Amino acid sequence: MGSRYDRRMSGGTNACVLGVDIGTTSVKCCLVDTITREVISSQKKDTCSNVPSELGTEGNKQDVPRILSALQLCVSRLPRETMKRVVRVGVCGQMHGCMLWKAGSAWEQKPDSDRFAVNEVSNMYTWQDSRCSQDFLATLPTPHSHLAVSSGFGCATLLWFSKNKPEILTKYDRAGTIHDFLVCMLCDLDQPVMSIHNAASWGFFNTVTKEWNKDVLVGAGLPQELLPKVVDSGKDAGKLPNAWYGIPAGTPVLASLGDLQCSVLPLLNKNTEAVINISTSAQLCFKMPQDYSPAEAPPKTHQPIEYFPFFDGSYLAVAASLNGGNALAAFVRTVQQWSLDLGFQVPQSKIWQRILELGGNVESKSSLEIQPTLFGERHCPGENASATNIDLGNVSLGKVTRALCKGIITNLHSMMPRSLLEENGITSIIGGGSALARNPILLQELEEAYQLPVALDSRGDAAYGSAIAAINAMQK
Known part of the structure; x- marks a missing residue:
């Protein structure tokens, strides 16, 4: 040495x-x-x-x-x-x-x-x-x-x-x-x-x-x-x-x-594990077999899953969403601006604290659906965010927060579904990233969407x- x-x-x-x-x-x-x-x-x-x-x-x-x-x-x-x-x-x-x-x-x-x-x-x-x-x-x-x-x-x-x-x-x-x-x-x-x-x-x-x-x-x-x-x-x-x-x-x-x-390296100890990282953006990935070799040309149309080089000649199968903590941060900024428009000055830290309290309540679940693709996605860059199934009973701050968190996970699941993880022998998910660590609602929605054991690991840094x-x- x-x-x-x-x-x-x-x-x-x-x-x-x-x-x-x-x-x-x-x-x-x-x-x-x-x-x-x-x-x-x-x-x-x-x-x-x-x-x-x-x-x-x-x-x-x-x-x-x-x-x-x-x-x-x-x-x-x-x-x-x-x-x-x-x-x-x-x-x-x-x-x-x-x-x-x-x-x-x-x-x-x-x-x-x-x-x-x-x-x-x-x-x-x-x-x-x-x-x-x-x-x-x-x-x-x-x-x-x-x-x-x-x-x-x-x-x-x-x-x-x-x-x-x-x-x-x-x-x-x-x-x-x-x-x-x-x-x-x-x-x-x-x-x-x-x-x-x-x-x-x-x-x-x-x-x-x-x-x-x-x-x-x-x-x-x-x-x-x-x-x-x-x-x-x-x-x-x-x-x-x-x-x-x-x-x-x-x-x-x-x-x-x-x-x-680097965020995946400390966490990926077994080939039966997938790693999710939600910070500004969001990624879900697992390691491909060591003998995997990529194609010679890109697909004719963008695909939701790409294969990124890892270490020692190996590759990761990655669903890399452009929408993660940034979508939630944009929502917080909007709430803050609405407050200012009404004549009240509320710091973002207070908004974060309150929406996570309200959204974490079991009663915050509703039929409201939010597609959180405010920043588009690489496989469909023209896609915008949207909200559907809106009614008088599901537009409270807590229910909107819950629906947005669920939407972030649902969007990632649409890119890399549970069935694909099962096909590749994945039996559990290791979670990391600042947004996932600070937001228990995201963790709950992740467990519900994938129906696999999820463990947070602070080493995913x-x-x-x-x-x-x-x-x-x-x-x-």
């Missing part, structure tokens, strides 16, 4: 790893003991990083310096003495999105300082960005990959800029996810190094040959220098050239990973999973 690891094991104190997750709404980091795999310390902070898009509701972008400032604040609050024992860093983040930067001028670590200043970067265009209409996507070439391309995917977003705002691309010469950028910054890399997780989530990447569809992308107008180098998930991207908040110089940093795969991936990398 190397002399550095051995030295830090001396004195009866175990080495540890740092795990980082850059999520859609928050950042989190944790220190994990390499032997016990227990969390030693963790920090989390909301980023409040959304910025208005020039495209209105069709765009979704975030301020990169604000996100990385929040992350560095979290890291700075971890115990410095423990940080000195970090032997590897694992990083993951929200999949599909992209940002651009200029090599040589995108960041600066001032002398005698841990903190990086971020300059010369674009906004981060998130997985929720919908600037790539179905008409635009139809103009793109067919990928040489089993995964179809949707709006919000990195390559699709970059091709949109190439065709509609080419002046944006001329300002930069590097691109990656925001967690790729973080790794690049930490290791002072000239060229970003991306894991297969993130490359697959960008589109136009063949997970079997482990290569970009370069000819296809360049032919469609994407500058080749914007394509990151790709390595197997779990491999190192580089090393820290300088100490960072106590972590010694020379510490290896993994190429950044997908947050879905992407930051913790990135730390576990770092530990696993050390043991190979």
